[in-house]
Amino acid sequence: MAKLTFLGTGGGRFATVYQVRRTGGIYLEDGARVHIDPGPGAAVALHERKMDPAKADAVLISHCHPDHYGDAEVLIEGMTACSFSHRGVLAGNRSSISGNGDYGPAISDYHKRIVPRVAAMGPGDELMVKELRITATRTWHSDPDGIGFRFHTRKGDISYVSDSELRDEVVADHLGARVLIMNVTRPLRYRVRHHMSTEDAAEMTGRVKPELAVLTHFGSKLIHDGVEAQRRHVEASSGVRTVAAEDFMVMHVNEAITVRRTKGV
Ligand SMILES: [Zn+2]
DSSP: OEEEEEEEOBOSHHHHHTTSSOEEEEEEEESEEEEEOOOTTHHHHHHHTTOOGGGOSEEEEOSSSHHHHTTHHHHHHHHTTTTTSOOOEEEEEHHHHHOBTTBOOOSOHHHHHTSSEEEEEOTTOEEEETTEEEEEEEOOSSSTTOEEEEEEETTEEEEEOOSOOOOHHHHHHHTTOSEEEEEEEEOTTOOOTTSEEHHHHHHHHHHHOOSEEEEEOBOHHHHHHOHHHHHHHHHHHHOSOEEEOOTTOEEEESSSEEEEOOOOO
C-alpha cells in the first residue's frame, strides 16, 4: 500500500506568503518515505501530524521556487538527525541543487555535504530510494529546469506533475498513471503562463485517464473562487473521479484508492 499525506495544498506567491493554505508539500510512503516539495511550514505540518522528520529517506524538490523548497534545509537536518546520521537522499531539479542563472541553488553546500547522496535530476532521469523507483518528468515553467516526479509504487504509478503549463510532452510523461496529482494554481477563466488552470487540469485528466485525479497547490484566487467548483469542472468534463486536496488529507493507494480528510486547521 502506498500512502500520501498532503502537508500543504496552497501554492503560488500570495497563498504562500499569507498561508491561505499550508505549503508543506506531499509526503509519500511506499517502503521508502519521501518528502516532496517541502515549502514553508513543512516542519510545522510534520510536527502537527506527529510525523518524525528523522524517518524520511529522501527530500525531493521539483523546482527552485520557495513554495517548493522553503523548508528543505530544515528537513535535510531532520533526515540526518541534525547531521549526526549520514543518511538519506537529496534529489532536486538542476537549478535547486546546482543553481542556474536567476535560480538557486536552493540548498547550501553544507546541507549537500551532510547527505550521502545528492542528485540533480533532469527529465527522464531515474532515482532509486530503497525499492522505490522515481522518474523525473518534463514541465514548462518559469524555472526552465523544473521537473515533475513519477513514482513507480508497488500499487501502480503515482504521478506528480508539479508546476507546469499544459503541453503534449507533459501529458505523455504521465500516461498510464493510476493517480495523477496536478498543481492547479489558477481557476476557471484565469489561465496564466507557466501554470495549470482548471481548464488545463480537465484536459490533462481527460487525456491521461487516471483512476483518480488530485488537484492541489491552489493559488489564492482559486481558493477565493471556490475549490469545489474547480473539482466539479474537472470531474464533469473528464469523466474521471477527481479529488480536491485539503491540508492533512491522507490517501491510501491499494487495490482501491481511499481518501481521508483530517481537518487540522
Ligand atoms: Zn509553486
